[in-house]
Structure formats: C-alpha cells, structure tokens
Amino acid sequence: MVSMEITIYDKKGKTCAYVATGDDNTIYLFNGKPVAYIDDENIYGFNGKHLGWFIRKRVMYDRKGLRIGFTSISCPSHTLVEPKKSAK
Numbered sequence: 001m002v003s004m005e006i007t008i009y010d011k012k013g014k015t016c017a018y019v020a021t022g023d024d025n026t027i028y029l030f031n032g033k034p035v036a037y038i039d040d041e042n043i044y045g046f047n048g049k050h051l052g053w054f055i056r057k058r059v060m061y062d063r064k065g066l067r068i069g070f071t072s073i074s075c076p077s078h079t080l081v082e083p084k085k086s087a088k
Helices: none
Strands: 004-009 015-021 026-028 033-041 042-045 050-055 058-062 067-070
Touching: none
Parallel strands: none
Antiparallel strands: 004 015, 004 067, 015 026, 026 033, 033 042, 042 050, 050 058, 058 067
C-alpha cells in the first residue's frame, strides 16, 4: 500500500486537515493533532461517534448530508497554499 496524505479544504479553499492514508486513514489537523479516522467511507471520532462520510476520497459530508470538506479536485473554490504540517 502506498502511503500518501490527502489535504482537505473548506468550501472557500482554505486548508482544514489532511488524511494520512498510511496511518490507518487518520484525519489530522495541521498542528499535528489527530481528530478522527475513516473506515471505508465512514468518518468516526476517536470516541466512536459517527461524524459523516468521505465519498470516493473527494468530498466529506456531515451527518446532515452537507458538504463540509473537499480535496483539491472537488473544491468549489480555488485552493490556497497548504501550510506547513506540524509533527504528528
């Protein structure tokens, strides 16, 4: 399995987080804090609570079905430059 990181942007193109695919699909903030993980297309908090979905590794939806996160290809706005990531 090839390890990569998928940057997540908000609807305005600002970076929010990233998914470390080689780290059990953990979602990290750019300050290095792990906040959730992806199992299949489901997003869970580390408390086990279902938070939403990450469909086809392109768009994140919350539990109400609202689009809350995007990759660079699916973002409705121009994406801004990604900040430096802190250590995990």
